[in-house]
Amino acid sequence: MPVKVITTELGHSLPPEQPHNITFHIPGWETAKALRRGDPTLLSRLSSIYPRFGPWCEVRQLSTALHKALSLPEDYNLILFVHPDSFTTAQIYSSNAKWRKPEHLVPPADLWFRVVEIPISSTEKVRLYITAFPTKHAPGVVGTWQNYGCGISSRLAAACLSHLDSLAILPFKATGLDDVSLPNIPEPTYLPLTPAHSGLKSRIVELAQRSALGPEKSSLLTPENVFLYPTGMAAIWRLHQSLITLRPEGKIIVLGSVFHNSYHLFEESPNGMKHFGRCDAQSNLFSELEAYLESEHKEGRKPAYCFAEFPSNPILVSVDLIRLRKLADKYNFPIILDDTIGSTANIDVLPVADVVVTSITKSLSGYANCMGGSLLLPPSSPYFPSLSPLLTTAFKNEYFPPDASLLLSNSESYLARSATLNSNAYSLAAYLNSEARDPLSPVKAVLYPPFLNTKSNYDALMRPATPDFPNPGYGCLLAVDFGTLDLAKTFYDNLSVYHGPHLGAHLTLAFPFNDAIWGVEPGAAEYLKTFGANPEQVRISVGLETEEELLDTFKYAVEKATEEKRRLENQA
Known part of the structure; x- marks a missing residue:
């Protein structure tokens, strides 16, 4: 069976492509690493993004509009929250140097705080708490968005954009030098429970x-x-x-x-x-x-x-x-x-x-x-x-x-989808595990609960079978370990599934998680190796495709990595 070719353009989401999708296809190992480095050329090509990676799409459009409305300096960026404690969080986070480079720390006077109010419907308004900072200091502040996860969603941003003509700028200004105490901040509205x-x-x-x-x-x-x-x-x-x-x-x-x-x-x-x-x-x-x-x-x-x-x-x-x-x-x-x-x-x-x-x-x-x-x-x-x-x-x-x-x-379809995810992931892992037992294969190991020495720990907490879910399993996520980084890259670059972060989606996603995410942090890769999280691993989130399609796709990538292994051995 011919391997399915991915036709989605770089930077676009898994199909069906539509507003507010949270995935993006970025094919190739080095492309994944460029994303983690924040490569501006790559970022400019993204039409979709995993939201906690940074304000994007509708959120960025709203940020741009508010930047202009607030007359912020041209080189300033901003992030948006509905909770006022984001101000205190930004102050603390931007001054903590435990893992950020010193040049990423934000001088207190450069950290600005503002509050606006925007309708989100004909009857409701929301107050947004804005932290503004020089773009060059983004690594020192953006963790308040990424690590704490409380930034506004693209749907909320879209609702605000549609009512931006009714924007109200509240009379509140503060900088990182000020005592930004919560009692002095305009009372929040939060969001309605429904x-x-x-x-x-x-x-x-x-x-x-x-x-x-x-x-x-x-x-x-x-x-x-x-x-x-x-x-x-x-x-x-x-x-x-x-x-x-x-x-x-x-x-x-x-x-x-x-x-x-x-x-x-x-x-x-x-x-x-x-x-x-x-x-x-x-x-x-x-x-x-x-x-x-x-x-x-x-x-x-x-x-x-x-x-x-x-x-x-x-x-x-x-x-x-x-x-x-x-x-x-x-x-x-x-x-x-x-x-x-x-x-x-x-x-x-x-x-x-x-x-x-x-x-x-x-x-x-x-x-x-x-x-x-x-x-x-x-x-x-x-x-x-x-x-x-x-x-x-x-x-x-x-x-x-x-x-x-x-x-x-x-x-509503969670149990039905989970049954397919379990079945597909197990079949794929079993194939890769058989490869790992072959000394001629480039696959070193498959990391999936039933094939690890902690299987009994997982099984001890597996739910009993029921008529509506007769085959509880091990989930959709697995990882493949290769003998060398070159073999892992060859496998990944020939793997015709969607490339990018996220898991649990309807279509299969692959990502060189350890090398791409941790590889830019000094000393991280060496530390991760001490407990088995190697750069040579590819993380796989299995989707709802047919088992036959998945196996054919992965066998092709393994064959390409096998050819590369033979080539390198012949050169030695």
Whole structure:
């Protein structure tokens, strides 16, 4: 069968291409690295973008219009939020040098704050909180958009653009030198809560309760235990704020490979983090972790919380959560689990989690056309009595109703799509695993839960089969490890699927995640290697194509990498 040719232009989204899509096709390994470097030529060709990578499309159009309306200097850029605490966040973030280059730090006088009000309908207005800064200092500020995930969505920006003739500039000006205290900032409007929000919260509870491993715990859940945010990172950030309030003295324990924005958020928390990178079955994780906890206990310190992805992104290791729960009970710290990769159709982490965070942008939405994040706080957690009031009091809706409405609609097909994603990913991983057993193959290993030594940890939390979902599985994400970077590049550049970040979409996406995302940060690649996240890996998010099409496409790329391996061996 001939390999399908991708005809989508560079910088355009997965089909069907339409406004507010959150993917973009950027073919080629070096193109992916150019994106992470912020190459202006590449950026100028993007007609779509993953929204947290930076303000884009309608958001950029709105930013440009507000730039003019506010008479900002020509070399200034700006980012937009609906929550006023973005001002304080920008102040702190732009002055923290833990991982940014000194030249990216923003002189306080260059950080400007403004507030505007724009109608979003005939009856509603929203106040936007604007942080402006010289474009050259973007790396020192844009993390407030990327790492905290609370920036406005493209749909909200489009609604503002359609009513821009009614823009009101509020009489508030401040710089980074001023005491930008919240009581002096114009009162926010936030965004209205609608039946779509309620419906989405109910959907999340229903999915958590179906085929539960601990029905006595999940039966206590109600929609009031779900908190919705504009992105998955926003959910993590808002939870982090409450947990740090609850436990201001402790470090964050981070287990395994985690998403790079999460990593930087934890790294720059007030007391930092303690990272245990290697968490596979051959590691000394639990002896090292218990020794650390015991030493902290003797000093009278408690961890703020422990965070892990299950399984981890992008190397798919599944931490032994049963064992972790016992340590958490012994040393008194909450466990925060991100179940995005395994996905709630397949796994039930509520028996071991104190809070479950999910990027519902991914598999729950499934069509790469809207964003969202959720927190699920089970009443069965011993931390519920103290954490629930904090989250409830702090919660202000930042999630735009049309985004919530579309995600709710998309989620109707979640179980059916998940069945296909599981089946396709397993078939593809099984093929790649067979290649990895062949010494002549360029494939070194496939990273997918059933083919790793932490399979039993995943299986312990897999949901039982039900008539509506008879084959719980291992999710849509896997990674392929090659012997050398040259072989990985050859495979990737001949892989005729969409190239770009994101996972859980309807079509298959590939991305050289470790080399592209972490490769620009000094020392990061060497550190990631210590726990198995190698630059020579290609991350794959399997889609809804036919199994035959997927296997043919990947076999062709492997054949090309095999030819390159032979060529290099003949030259040696």
